[in-house]
Amino acid sequence: MAHDDDPAVYEARWRARWARDGLDRIDLAHARDPYYNLMMFPYPSAEGLHVGNMYAFTGADIHGRFQRCQGHDVFEPIGFDAFGIHSENHAILVGRHPMELVRRNVTRFRTQLERLGAQFDWSKAVDTTDPRYYRWTQWLFLQLWKADLAYRATRRVKWCPNDLTVLADEQVLGDGTCERCGATVLERELEQWFLRITRFAERLLAGLDALDWSESTKLAQRNWIGRSEGAHIDFPIAGEEPLRVFTTRPDTLFGATFMVLAPDHPRTVRLADPAQRETVAAYVARAERRRVAGQHAESGGPAGVALGRTARHPLTGAELPLFAAEYVLSGYGTGAIMAVPAHDPRDHAFATAHGLAIVEVVRADQDVALAAHVGGGVLVNSGEFTGLGAPDPARERVVATLEARGLGSREVRYKLRDWGISRQRYWGPPIPVVHCPRCGAVPVPETELPVVLPYVEAFRPLGTGSSPLAAVPEFVNTRCPQCGEPARRETDVSDTFLDSSWYFLRYPSADRDDVAFDPQLTRRWLPVDTYIGGNEHAVLHLLYSRFIAMALHDLGWLDFEEPFTRFRAHGMIVSQGAKMSKSRGNVVNPDEYMDRYGTDSFRLYLMFMGPFDEGGDFRDRSINGPARFLAQLFRLLARVEDTEEPAALARARHLCVQKVSADTPQLKYNTAIAALMTYANSLRDHPGPVPAQGVRTLAQLLAPYAPHAAEELWHRLGGTGSVHRQPWPRHDPSLLVEEVVTVIVAVDGRRRDQLRVAPGLPADELERLALSLPRIAALLDGHPPRRVVVVPDRQVNLVLAVA
RNA sequence: GCCGGGAUGGCGGAACGGCAGACGCAGCGGUCUUAAAAACCGCGGCUCGCAAGAGCGUGCGGGUUCGAGCCCCGCUCCCGGCACCA
Numbered sequence: 001m002a003h004d005d006d007p008a009v010y011e012a013r014w015r016a017r018w019a020r021d022g023l024d025r026i027d028l029a030h031a032r033d034p035y036y037n038l039m040m041f042p043y044p045s046a047e048g049l050h051v052g053n054m055y056a057f058t059g060a061d062i063h064g065r066f067q068r069c070q071g072h073d074v075f076e077p078i079g080f081d082a083f084g085i086h087s088e089n090h091a092i093l094v095g096r097h098p099m100e101l102v103r104r105n106v107t108r109f110r111t112q113l114e115r116l117g118a119q120f121d122w123s124k125a126v127d128t129t130d131p132r133y134y135r136w137t138q139w140l141f142l143q144l145w146k147a148d149l150a151y152r153a154t155r156r157v158k159w160c161p162n163d164l165t166v167l168a169d170e171q172v173l174g175d176g177t178c179e180r181c182g183a184t185v186l187e188r189e190l191e192q193w194f195l196r197i198t199r200f201a202e203r204l205l206a207g208l209d210a211l212d213w214s215e216s217t218k219l220a221q222r223n224w225i226g227r228s229e230g231a232h233i234d235f236p237i238a239g240e241e242p243l244r245v246f247t248t249r250p251d252t253l254f255g256a257t258f259m260v261l262a263p264d265h266p267r268t269v270r271l272a273d274p275a276q277r278e279t280v281a282a283y284v285a286r287a288e289r290r291r292v293a294g295q296h297a298e299s300g301g302p303a304g305v306a307l308g309r310t311a312r313h314p315l316t317g318a319e320l321p322l323f324a325a326e327y328v329l330s331g332y333g334t335g336a337i338m339a340v341p342a343h344d345p346r347d348h349a350f351a352t353a354h355g356l357a358i359v360e361v362v363r364a365d366q367d368v369a370l371a372a373h374v375g376g377g378v379l380v381n382s383g384e385f386t387g388l389g390a391p392d393p394a395r396e397r398v399v400a401t402l403e404a405r406g407l408g409s410r411e412v413r414y415k416l417r418d419w420g421i422s423r424q425r426y427w428g429p430p431i432p433v434v435h436c437p438r439c440g441a442v443p444v445p446e447t448e449l450p451v452v453l454p455y456v457e458a459f460r461p462l463g464t465g466s467s468p469l470a471a472v473p474e475f476v477n478t479r480c481p482q483c484g485e486p487a488r489r490e491t492d493v494s495d496t497f498l499d500s501s502w503y504f505l506r507y508p509s510a511d512r513d514d515v516a517f518d519p520q521l522t523r524r525w526l527p528v529d530t531y532i533g534g535n536e537h538a539v540l541h542l543l544y545s546r547f548i549a550m551a552l553h554d555l556g557w558l559d560f561e562e563p564f565t566r567f568r569a570h571g572m573i574v575s576q577g578a579k580m581s582k583s584r585g586n587v588v589n590p591d592e593y594m595d596r597y598g599t600d601s602f603r604l605y606l607m608f609m610g611p612f613d614e615g616g617d618f619r620d621r622s623i624n625g626p627a628r629f630l631a632q633l634f635r636l637l638a639r640v641e642d643t644e645e646p647a648a649l650a651r652a653r654h655l656c657v658q659k660v661s662a663d664t665p666q667l668k669y670n671t672a673i674a675a676l677m678t679y680a681n682s683l684r685d686h687p688g689p690v691p692a693q694g695v696r697t698l699a700q701l702l703a704p705y706a707p708h709a710a711e712e713l714w715h716r717l718g719g720t721g722s723v724h725r726q727p728w729p730r731h732d733p734s735l736l737v738e739e740v741v742t743v744i745v746a747v748d749g750r751r752r753d754q755l756r757v758a759p760g761l762p763a764d765e766l767e768r769l770a771l772s773l774p775r776i777a778a779l780l781d782g783h784p785p786r787r788v789v790v791v792p793d794r795q796v797n798l799v800l801a802v803a
Numbered sequence: 804g805c806c807g808g809g810a811u812g813g814c815g816g817a818a819c820g821g822c823a824g825a826c827g828c829a830g831c832g833g834u835c836u837u838a839a840a841a842a843c844c845g846c847g848g849c850u851c852g853c854a855a856g857a858g859c860g861u862g863c864g865g866g867u868u869c870g871a872g873c874c875c876c877g878c879u880c881c882c883g884g885c886a887c888c889a
Contacts, residue, residue, distance in 0.1 A: 216807055216884085223806070223885060230889080247889060260889090325887095332888045339889090345804095346887060415888060535883080572883090608827070610816060614808085622815065625827045628842095635842085671817070674826035681826090684843095744822050749870045751822060789869045795821050799869045 005634040007598025011708040024119040031073035037064035040533030041079040044105035049112040051588045058603045060532040061118035065704035066664045069728045077507040079126035084496035088427035124510040128499040134429035135450035136516035149196045159188040164461035194418040197547045201414040213567040220538035226415025233408035235311040246333030251394035254382040255361035256338035262330035263287035273308030314407040348372040362390045421495040426459040426468045428493030436480035436487040467491040501544040535569035571615025600706035601627040607669040641689035652682040657731040660701045744795045745770045763790035770796040
């Protein structure tokens with residue numbers, strides 16, 4: 001039974017009205033007070049909008065709406081991150097073409113997103129699979145290539161045997177499985193395109209300090225970049241090039257008693273004594289199989305083999321036996337280490353297993369034969385360095401000595417690897433390169449972009465190490481843009497993360513076909529003021545986007561380096577204590593709830609559940625609360641009169657304005673909603689007519705949270721224009737002062753009585769009043785307190801006990 | 804193993820070092836109704852007590868403080884991330 005207070009009636013009506021009036025569109029070119037409110041654009045899955053998406057978008061939209069209420073011109077765009085392996089795998093699964101599925105999913109998402117009542121500017125929506133978008137993704141690649149930030153290399157890459165594609169390191173989970181499908185990841189040698197993110201390692205790290213981001217996100221990036229400061233040191237080998245190692249503890253150099261190479265270090269087999277070579281090669285092959293399978297032998301255990309050869313200690317000249325062992329990784333440092341068993345647990349375990357010498361060089365309070373001493377101390381057994389503090393200042397002194405003798409040098413290493421972007425798949429933007437037998441790899445001229453992804457029925461991965469596009473002659477066969485001779489197109493497509501690494505630059509210029517991003521619009525709107533999204537993208541998307549922005553800055557396309565001034569990670573919504581998943585059967589369908597309670601109740605419920613940065617557990621019963629709260633507001637309307645506002649209600653109103661205005665920008669939505677409820681309750685409980693001002697203010701404060709209900713209330717109260725375009729209410733601090741305060745009277749910290757007094761009484765007056773209370777006098781029994789602590793307007797604590 | 808975050812009524816959660824449990828859910832009792840729903844009123848941490856009140860209560864053990872959910876030290880468990888990174 002539809003009536004005017006039914007959200008089903010007024011919500012749809014207002015959305016239609018807002019769309020018609022273009023309320024959410026702004027004139028980007030002329031906005032005076034721009035505020036770019038960004039949220040992570042969704043991947044349009046076949047399942048439709050997820051509660052997690054709703055949660056994220058609602059929270060971000062409240063932020064944007066609030067900023068608009070503060071008078072900013074808020075740009076709040078949305079789009080679709082629709083390329084990638086998710087969509088492609090789903091298409092394979094259901095046997096339909098990704099182009100068709102994505103179109104359908106995007107349509108469905110758009111309908112659901114519109115229903116959310118967010119102030120999205122749909123006129124600037126982007127879809128990464130639209131040639132009008134990926135043309136510029138290809139353009140971006142070409143700019144990077146021109147600047148020597150893209151290169152081609154044969155690398156051992158992670159390979160998913162199930163998805164039949166290369167994965168980025170970031171897409172491999174800690175247990176060596178594919179983050180997509182869970183298959184055990186293998187490795188393959190393939191020629192790939194890489195982006196030189198490592199060149200920016202130091203800037204990516206240093207830039208974090210100045211960013212207003214969630215600390216946890218910054219930390220995740222720091223760990224991922226993984227800077228370590230140390231030195232490389234060369235250990236001479238008779239008749240060979242010296243063996244170079246990297247160490248963060250050059251101060252422990254005198255404790256090095258042997259050396260270890262990674263099994264797949266290029267010199268491992270070559271350095272082995274001929275008599276040992278077979279044994280070593282066999283071990284290397286075994287280790288290789290284990291490594292590719294994602295297993296590794298116990299740290300420092302017996303897994304490892306002697307090479308039957310020695311290197312010389314660069315300072316003492318001592319002979320150090322060489323080993324190959326799996327606990328040393330080829331991918332980090334130089335792939336070889338000096339082993340200092342007294343001060344490194346892994347070296348210690350290996351030394352113990354192989355009966356190698358353990359020499360203490362940093363004085364330890366325990367026996368280093370039993371366990372490594374990792375901490376600092378004073379150097380012993382270290383020749384001229386004995387007596388120095390370790391690691392500092394000994395570190396500097398040892399390195400200086402090595403440098404003076406040309407035996408080593410200070411060095412900074414990073415864990416960060418270059419970003420491999422080639423994907424041997426179908427569903428992505430083709431990498432705009434032509435391979436010419438004569439000219440080599442040649443960029444597709446910018447004027448010929450986009451290189452359109454052809455519609456291909458056989459889009460399933462081939463598993464040959466080539467994209468399905470390789471089987472499409474019309475696509476592959478072309479002419480070299482440089483010499484005009486027959487040539488072949490690059491058939492790999494690029495990683496989805498490349499699409500999303502720059503979409504926020506595209507939004508303001510989304511309707512422009514002449515540029516990727518217009519310089520003037522970009523100057524006006526970027527960097528992004530606030531970015532809200534999930535912390536699962538802390539190291540992938542957020543790091544890539546920063547890298548791309550820095551690169552474009554250096555190329556003169558951007559005048560800033562950091563794309564996101566402020567980033568806030570929202571929490572995750574779980575259901576029945578666990579992440580929602582189809583297999584668990586605990587997936588919540590947001591449509592059902594919106595059908596039943598309306599969008600606004602659902603928005604309020606999601607935000608009221610708990611702190612926005614913590615997420616929460618979805619319980620369907622609790623949504624009653626916000627639904628009842630909105631219904632109560634509409635009931636108040638019948639009692640509204642344009643009367644004088646009683647002082648108590650004025651105070652309650654100003655308190656509410658203060659609380660909501662303070663909590664909302666801090667994303668403390670749950671407590672802001674509680675304050676709205678508290679104030680609404682005081683209006684409800686007030687006998688007599690409800691002052692119109694009260695409900696009007698409620699409508700305004702509610703506008704970011706429940707945009708439809710707020711608009712409806714506003715108009716029922718005779719408001720003109722849109723509630724979303726009203727100046728934000730201000731509170732008058734002088735009205736917040738209470739007339740009577742309760743002062744707790746405690747004896748030895750235990751509450752014994754209370755005073756009801758005017759606020760602002762001086763301490764001695766409060767003390768006098770407290771002592772005069774009969775119950776207190778009885779407790780004191782004539783003894784004066786040893787000490788009296790007065791907290792003005794709050795508490796008087798009478799201390800009797802001896803401290 | 805390392806790095807984050809957390810643990811508060813039946814439940815979600817709130818609390819500038821100053822009345823723990825705001826706000827809400829679920830529950831119980833009542834009003835209205837032929838009835839039900841909705842709405843409204845009331846109750847609600849635990850123990851003892853008719854009551855007034857007293858004692859005990861924020862994962863565990865200590866500490867600092869007139870006073871600790873909050874600060875410090877040492878644990879336990881849960882969630883997230885990283886993980887043989889030399």
